[in-house]
Amino acid sequence: MSSYDEPGPRLRPNSLELNCPYCQARLSILPSQAGxxxxxxxxxxxxxxxxxxxxxPVEPQDYSQQDALVREFASKKIAAGVCGILLGGLGVHKFILGFVGTGILMLLVSVFGLCLYALPTMVMGIIGLVEGIIYLTKSDEDFYRSYAIERRTWF
Structure with missing residues (x-):
């Protein structure tokens, strides 16, 4: 018995593409798994x-659509990085990347942290600064994989 790869943008060269007959998910298998x-x-x-x-016949994969997705998501990289550095404690960079829950958490910790001698606010600011630097130093492909595909919310 063989199994499929996880569906997603990463496809193996020379793989066969098909849909699951039950859930219609797009799947990728090796030619040796056919049958x-x-x-x-x-x-x-x-x-x-x-x-x-x-x-x-097995056709070569068209990566132009994936490249367009990488470029589109990577366009948020500069805005998220700069906002992470300048407004990191408020979680603005999380909202830019679509992580609304994490952005709200950072905002609430920063606002209510002012009641605790601003220590939680400073911690959120440092986290935002580090994340902003990480965003700006990642390659577009690595940034897309980490924050669009894997949906990594912290660092």
């Missing part, structure tokens, strides 16, 4: 992967 009984990693459904036919 084997497989299990969908999302819904757990068992099915036999079809064999490739002469009419549908």
């Amino acid at each position: 084997a009984t497989t299990i969908c990693p999302l819904c757990g459904g068992k099915f036999q992967a079809p064999l490739p036919t002469a009419q549908s």
Whole structure:
């Protein structure tokens, strides 16, 4: 019995693309797994992967769509990095990246931290500063993988 890779933007070269017959998730398998009984990693459904036919050869992957997604998300990198450095304690950089819950948490800790001699506010400011520097020093691909695909909310 073989299994599929996790679905997502990372695809293996020479892989076969198909949809799970149960949940319609887009899956990627190795050519050697074609014809084997497989299990969908999302819904757990068992099915036999079809064999490739002469009419549908394995085509090279088109990475232009993924490159566009990387560029689009990386355009937020500068704004998030600068806001992390300047307004880090308020969590503005988290809102820019779409991490609303984490942004609200940083904002609340900073505001209510003023009641505790501003120590929590300073900690949030230092976290924002470090995260801003990390954002600005990552490559676009690494930034996209960390914060768009893996959805890493801290550092």
